[in-house]
Amino acid sequence: MENLLPIFLDSVFGFIALFLLVKVLGKTQITQLTPFDFIAALILGELVAGALFDKDIGIVEIGFSLFLWGTMLFITETITQKYKGTRGLLEGQPSIIIRHGQLIREEMKKNNLDINQLQHMLRAKDAFSIQEVAYAILETNGTVSVMKKSTYQQPTRGDLNLVPEAARLSLTLVNDGEVIWDNLKEANHTEEWLEDELKKQEVNSVKDVFYAEWTDGKDLFVLPFVRRS
Known part of the structure; x- marks a missing residue:
């Protein structure tokens, strides 16, 4: 029971410290985290979680660790804001x-x-x-x-007062040179049909196809491998 109070105090302090740290560093949403932000979040959480069960670590040590790590994060964010050339390294590129x-x-x-x-x-x-x-x-x-x-793109058929069409789900028939047999069966087609459709688009073999997609009522959509010279 005597260990509960230190754990309680460390937990409350760690929670408040992390909350304030996030507020200071920015308001980035979880879905907008970059790989660097994700690593930072893991380490900050680990610092607090590890301190809760280490008897030799108290509030002072937790506060120092969070302050030190928070300072490094703040410096990094400042660098990426001031020097655009560092963003690709630290935040990645689209x-x-x-x-x-x-x-x-x-x-x-x-x-x-x-x-x-x-x-x-x-x-x-x-x-x-x-x-x-x-x-x-x-x-x-x-x-x-x-x-x-x-x-x-918009406008939709409804905007143009056109007769609605039935929704059709596309099926992947070839992925990276391999036939997706379950989808081919679902489409009620055979391997011979697939080969004929590929030949119509001047593709001699399934192995030459990076991606092929079938939609009912449309021609087979084929993306062959691009051979670089």
């Missing part, structure tokens, strides 16, 4: 993942981003097909900003 409707495979590999992850982020931006996207930019906080092709 990456263009889709340009002119084409997937940039090199940028995806550099950011450890696969097709499934990209599709998930695009759907969160109301882009349910890669065909709809003119540009997609992977931001430094891990989110994706999307600019749709003009065909898929």
Whole structure:
């Protein structure tokens, strides 16, 4: 029981100190954290959590650690604000993942981003097909900003008083040179059909396809590998 009071005091002090530190450093939202901010948050939390169960560490030590780390964070933020050249190193840089409707495979590999992850982020931006996207930019906080092709931008069919069309979900049939057999079956198509559709677009083999997407009522959307000379 005698250990409860020190833990209580350390917890309250750590909470207040972290709260004030966040207020001083800025109002960055959790969804806007850069990799550097994320590391800083982990370390600050670890400093307080570790101190709670270390009998040799008290309020003075916690306060000093938070002050020291907070000072380094403040200096770093000041440097990035004053010297723009340091932002790329400390905060990262946005990456263009889709340009002119084409997937940039090199940028995806550099950011450890696969097709499934990209599709998930695009759907969160109301882009349910890669065909709809003119540009997609992977931001430094891990989110994706999307600019749709003009065909898929507002106004909507309702704005133009047009007859509504049935919603159609796109299916990925080829990903990085491999056929997604479950999706091909879901689309009620065969391997022969897929090969014929690829040949119509002058693609000789599935292995030459980086990405292929099928939507009912539309032609097969194919992005072949871009061979650099």
